[in-house]
Amino acid sequence: MSSIDVPVSEGTRVYLNFSVSLEDGSEVDSNFGGDPVDFAIGDGSLLPGFERCIFGMSAGERHMFKVPPEDAFGQPNxxxxxxxxxxxxxxxxxxxxxxxxxxxxxxxxxxxxxxxxxxxxxxxxxFNHPLAGRTILFDVMIHRVEPAELH
Missing domain, CATH: 2.40.10.330 (Thrombin, subunit H)
Structure with missing residues (x-):
């Protein structure tokens, strides 16, 4: 299978594994150890603050991001x-x-x-989101990035 080497940006479909943890190390969600998930940038699968983190990343890259509450689940109201x-x-x-x-x-x-x-x-x-007010550690491994129109 040929891989199209494009960075994550508007108009791309991204295949990734991820984990979401709190600063104390407790894991909230993860799909590491399973198949990557895929989604089109901007389709609402990821919060915009998480999407912005992975912009510019390419296949094979892995990064850990610290996402403040304002870019994650907001502050409690x-x-x-x-x-x-x-x-x-x-x-x-x-x-x-x-x-x-x-x-x-x-x-x-x-x-x-x-x-x-x-x-x-x-x-x-x-009724606040349970993670409101929390800084989130977002660990991402990009497997593939391709133009979204291939689907």
Whole structure:
């Protein structure tokens, strides 16, 4: 199979392995040890801040990037922490701090929210992304880069 030697840029399809870790070394996600994933730059598969990291990389290159919260999952927003009436939750549910529920959003999609406190009257739910406010270590191995129109 012939390889087309182009760097990662707009209009390319990238085949890569990656891992996402926190600064304390705990791994959040990884596909090292498995087949590479592929996606077209700009298709939404990667957050824009992660895509920008790999621009200019070529097949065979591996780099570790430190991605600040602003370029990763954002900073926590206090408006995303909401108090809901306890009676919105079924009585047979044992509420626990850290429990994640799926809530319907305005568009009919699902929005995960984590319980951070509760009493008999109210349940406080945090709808921020669990990795909001965290610096992410993004380890990337590029296997192949080709013009996206080949697919």
């Amino acid at each position: 206090e408006n995303n922490v909401q108090q809901l009436p306890r009676d919105q939750f079924d009585d047979d549910i044992d509420l626990e701090i850290g429990l994640v529920f799926s809530f319907a959003d305005a568009g009919g999609g699902e929005l995960p929210g984590m319980i951070i406190s509760f009493d008999d009257q109210e349940v406080t739910v945090d």
